[in-house]
Amino acid sequence: MNQEHLVIQARKGDDQAFYDLMIANKEKLYRMAYSYFYNEDDALEAVQEVTYRAFKQLKKLKEPAFFSTWLVRILINYCHDEIKRKGKVLSYEAFESKEHLEEDHAEKLDLKNKIQTLRTEYQHVIILRYFHDLAVPEIARVLGKPEGTIKTWQHQALKELKVSWEDGEDTCYAK
Structure with missing residues (x-):
């Protein structure tokens, strides 16, 4: 059915x-x-x-x-x-007690923390687009916004994440 x-x-x-x-x-x-x-x-x-x-x-x-x-x-x-x-709010301290925090997990945690610093709308777009592989038209339907708005939010969110990642490069887990 x-x-x-x-x-x-x-x-x-x-x-x-x-x-x-x-x-x-x-x-x-x-x-x-x-x-x-x-x-x-x-x-x-x-x-x-x-x-x-x-x-x-x-x-x-x-x-x-x-x-x-x-x-x-x-x-x-x-x-x-x-x-x-x-x-x-997910923080590093919540995971600090784990004895075997691998570098890969630390990078994922850092990315999650950076996503959480974005505006709520940007967070939704990034999560739906990159974690759940939804296309822009479907994200637009889910959030009840025009596709152009979703594209703009996605672009702005990625730009902010890039700046955040570059600014924190010395404190991040990047080699």
């Missing part, structure tokens, strides 16, 4: 159709949530909350073809709200 048909069935009250939709999207949602929280428990909680919110608001979905995009938008909003609410 295709996704659109499942959405239509779920909107009519078919719980199994909704379950099938969520199973089909759970891995994608988990990976995205993990890329925001870097924590398995928080990522799982995000998927659970998104499932609940989607179930409660399914009748508000205007276009069944965009169910996955709609789910991602709910997830991003949830992640953004939770990060703001908890004041979660």
